[in-house]
Amino acid sequence: MIQNQEPIATAVPWIRPLLVIGNYVAPFLLIGTHFRFAWLIAAACCAHACFAYAITAPACRWLGPVVTRFRPRGKDVWLTIDDGPSGEASVRLGEEMARRGARATFFVKGESLAREPGIGRALTARGHTLANHTHTHPASIFWVLRPSALRAEIDACNDSLRHAGVPAGPWFRSPVGLKHLLLHPALARRGMRLVAWSVRGRDGVACNPDAVARRVGARVSPGAIILLHEGRERSNESILRVVDELQERGYSFVIPEDAQMI
Numbered sequence: 001m002i003q004n005q006e007p008i009a010t011a012v013p014w015i016r017p018l019l020v021i022g023n024y025v026a027p028f029l030l031i032g033t034h035f036r037f038a039w040l041i042a043a044a045c046c047a048h049a050c051f052a053y054a055i056t057a058p059a060c061r062w063l064g065p066v067v068t069r070f071r072p073r074g075k076d077v078w079l080t081i082d083d084g085p086s087g088e089a090s091v092r093l094g095e096e097m098a099r100r101g102a103r104a105t106f107f108v109k110g111e112s113l114a115r116e117p118g119i120g121r122a123l124t125a126r127g128h129t130l131a132n133h134t135h136t137h138p139a140s141i142f143w144v145l146r147p148s149a150l151r152a153e154i155d156a157c158n159d160s161l162r163h164a165g166v167p168a169g170p171w172f173r174s175p176v177g178l179k180h181l182l183l184h185p186a187l188a189r190r191g192m193r194l195v196a197w198s199v200r201g202r203d204g205v206a207c208n209p210d211a212v213a214r215r216v217g218a219r220v221s222p223g224a225i226i227l228l229h230e231g232r233e234r235s236n237e238s239i240l241r242v243v244d245e246l247q248e249r250g251y252s253f254v255i256p257e258d259a260q261m262i
């Protein structure tokens with residue numbers, strides 16, 4: 001069990017049941033009235049739209065707390081890198097960043113780390129941290145996983161971290177920022193927090209270093225959580241370009257304490 005410095009709320013008290021009731025009750029009301037009332041149709045559409053937004057919007061807090069920024073102690077940013085580890089490319093990236101005095105958190109897929117546990121140890125030896133990005137990264141079905149499958153995705157990744165000799169930290173990032181109705185209770189029972197982002201390079205598909213650095217540079221501010229990705233053709237080049245350009249602007253790449261999260 002992972003211990004946090006302060007308790008974690010499991011959900012916004014009234015929004016979760018309201019969304020559930022709206023999505024399950026409204027369709028039955030429509031069937032019972034044979035679509036005779038326009039306001040019921042509108043209410044059902046609104047309920048489904050709100051539920052879809054809560055599930056798909058990474059920063060939405062309707063289902064529970066989401067970390068999107070932290071309280072900086074200077075001109076600090078937190079670089080988070082998803083979808084690794086990616087073999088020797090991850091090792092080289094960790095070394096290049098350490099040479100620049102930049103630290104990052106790698107949100108890793110558990111099954112990938114299980115195949116290459118030494119990479120996790122190499123990254124932590126360079127001052128970086130690793131965190132949970134599910135075991136298999138089930139992006140298309142994460143929001144509808146069976147409760148047991150949801151728990152297994154979280155626990156198996158934590159197991160991979162421990163087996164690699166890397167402490168399982170308190171942070172979790174879901175695939176592409178999706179949520180699950182039971183995600184926050186599952187994380188709370190494990191003493192974990194859901195971490196999203198405030199700035200992203202949109203490098204998950206098209207990884208052009210110029211475009212990635214331009215997007216991040218235009219939106220960054222102290223306390224920002226930056227999202228970038230591993231495993232693409234020019235991932236390392238894009239990430240290091242972001243690091244170099246922001247350091248030239250006086251930014252420091254730090255790993256904040258859990259108490260700094262907001």
